[in-house]
Amino acid sequence: MNRSRPATQWGDRDQRRIDILRAGEELLRSGGYAALRMRDVADGAGISLGTVYTYFATKENLFIGVFAEHVLRMTERLRPRLEEASDFVEVFTAAANEYRDGYPVFGRQFDALALVETADALQPAVEQGLRDATAGLIGALGEALVRAGYEGDLRPAMAVLWSEVTGLANHYTTERREFLDVSWDEAVAFAARTLGRGLGIVDPAEGRT
The missing domain is CATH 1.10.10 (Arc Repressor Mutant, subunit A)
Structure with missing residues (x-):
């Protein structure tokens, strides 16, 4: 220490x-x-x-406080890269890389967001801090998605995007990565192109071999 x-x-x-x-x-x-x-x-x-x-009344509240501060810093680092991104593939890649860096410390240790749904588990100020930090990150990603050309409902699009980012981080920061002979960069690029095509903002012909 x-x-x-x-x-x-x-x-x-x-x-x-x-x-x-x-x-x-x-x-x-x-x-x-x-x-x-x-x-x-x-x-x-x-x-x-x-x-x-x-x-912080409990260890769980303290963890959530630390996690919220981490999300705020992550958003600060990520926002300029999202604003400079020229297309959705760059948006997704920037988000995936940034999220993976903090996942071994935060994502794998504790299901922070689950506590928000548990009655009286969190102090009001701690819960609000988490909600504000998360809203800032999701908002930055949503704005980037719109700039990339997406015109549909942002809610399901963001849910799928975030699930993809989280799943990739979980896979490549655990022993699961040994089960597939696919590099992180290759997997992220494939996920970005596939998701982008599904959202209608990546040319269907892009990335075909």
Whole structure:
């Protein structure tokens, strides 16, 4: 754990929350969800255990908070690439590559979004933070889809697109990748062309061999 971070001034609630989230993410990256122990988070943030609980009532809430911040940063990195994309294949490829990078830490550790559907599982502020972060990412992808030429209902299109991205990330960051002799780049390119043709925004002749 990095202990060299300058101490946050008492009363700076926003920065203290950031300290907690950073400490939590360090633990997740080093040891996965099992390593996300509240006492270790307190040590990493340089605060008391009780103070951690005033921000995040449970380990699950803390994980969701860290995950939401990850989604916000992912959207910030992805948005300029989506805006510069010349077609749907580039949009899909950028999204798939960005999502895969964080999947070993977040996607495989815990089904974060499932908690949103469980009554009283999340603190209201934590749940809203997750919803806002997710909406920002989906919105950026939806805008890119429209720029690529899609004119249909965005809801089912986004559901399929996100399922494809998630499925590819899951396959290529687990032992499942050993079952098929297909590279990540080849699979992503094929998925992008196939999905694009299904959405009517990729020329049916593109990518044929």
